[in-house]
Amino acid sequence: GDSVTQMEGPVTLSEEAFLTINCTYTATGYPSLFWYVQYPGEGLQLLLKATKADDKGSNKGFEATYRKETTSFHLEKGSVQVSDSAVYFCALSLSGTYKYIFGTGTRLKVLA
Amino acid sequence: GAVVSQHPSWVICKSGTSVKIECRSLDFQATTMFWYRQFPKQSLMLMATSNEGSKATYEQGVEKDKFLINHASLTLSTLTVTSAHPEDSSFYICSARDHGGRSYNEQFFGPGTRLTVL
Numbered sequence: 001g002d003s004v005t006q007m008e009g010p011v012t013l014s015e016e017a018f019l020t021i022n023c024t025y026t027a028t029g030y031p032s033l034f035w036y037v038q039y040p041g042e043g044l045q046l047l048l049k050a051t052k053a054d055d056k057g058s059n060k061g062f063e064a065t066y067r068k069e070t071t072s073f074h075l076e077k078g079s080v081q082v083s084d085s086a087v088y089f090c091a092l093s094l095s096g097t098y099k100y101i102f103g104t105g106t107r108l109k110v111l112a
Numbered sequence: 113g114a115v116v117s118q119h120p121s122w123v124i125c126k127s128g129t130s131v132k133i134e135c136r137s138l139d140f141q142a143t144t145m146f147w148y149r150q151f152p153k154q155s156l157m158l159m160a161t162s163n164e165g166s167k168a169t170y171e172q173g174v175e176k177d178k179f180l181i182n183h184a185s186l187t188l189s190t191l192t193v194t195s196a197h198p199e200d201s202s203f204y205i206c207s208a209r210d211h212g213g214r215s216y217n218e219q220f221f222g223p224g225t226r227l228t229v230l
Contacts, residue, residue, distance in 0.1 A: 032218070034218070036221070041224075041226075042223055042224065043118075043205050043221045043222050043223040043224040044156075044205065044207075044221040045221070046218070046220075046221075049218065089155065089156070093218070093219070097161075098144060098209055098219070099146075099158065099161065100146070100156075100158070100207075100219060102155045102156050103155065104154070104155045105154070105155050107153075
C-alpha cells in the first residue's frame with residue numbers, strides 16, 4: 001500500500017549545521033509531496049511542496065527535490081537555527097482522494 | 113490566504129459528556145475537510161473525510177457513532193466527541209481542501225484542539 005517512511009529522530013544539531021531529513025515513499029500513480037513543520041502545541045504549517053518529478057520545493061532556506069527514480073523527497077537546509085527546532089512531517093497526497101499519508105515525523109533540536 | 117481556524121483551542125471536560133469542535137475555512141470554500149487525531153509524539157492519524165452536504169467517510173477502526181461529523185456548509189465542519197472518556201484525550205486537527213482549486217491537491221491545516229477528558 002501507499003506509505004511514507006521518515007528517518008527516526010530525534011535529530012540534534014548545533015546552530016549553523018547542515019540538516020538532512022530523509023523521506024522515501026511508496027505510492028501508485030503520481031502523488032504530490034509535502035513537508036510540514038509542527039511547533040510545540042500547534043497545528044501543521046506547510047513548509048514546502050512538489051507536485052511532479054524533479055520539482056524542487058523551497059522555503060525559508062529549506063529545500064527538497066521530488067526524485068521519482070529513488071522515490072525520495074529529502075529535506076535539507078544549509079544552516080539551521082535554534083528557531084528551526086520543531087517536528088517535521090513528510091507527506092504525500094494521493095490523486096483523486098486528496099487524502100494525505102504522513103510519515104511518523106522527525107523531531108529536530110537545534111542547540112545554540 | 114487559505115486560513116483554517118479551530119475552536120476551541122483547548123477543552124477540558126468530564127467523562128461522559130460530549131464535546132464539539134469547530135473547523136472553519138476563513139477565506140475559501142472547502143467542499144472537503146479532514147479530521148485527524150494526534151497522540152503525543154506521534155504522527156497524525158486520519159479519522160474521517162468530511163464532505164459538504166453528505167455523510168462523512170470514516171477510516172477503518174474509527175467509531176462513527178462516537179465521533180460525529182457534520183459538514184453543513186462550505187466553510188464549517190464540526191466534530192462531536194460523544195460520551196467522552198479519558199482515552200479520547202488527544203490533539204485533534206482539522207484540514208480543508210480549497211474548493212476553488214488554488215492548490216487542488218493541498219490541505220490547509222487548523223491549529224488543533226487539545227481535548228482532555230477527566
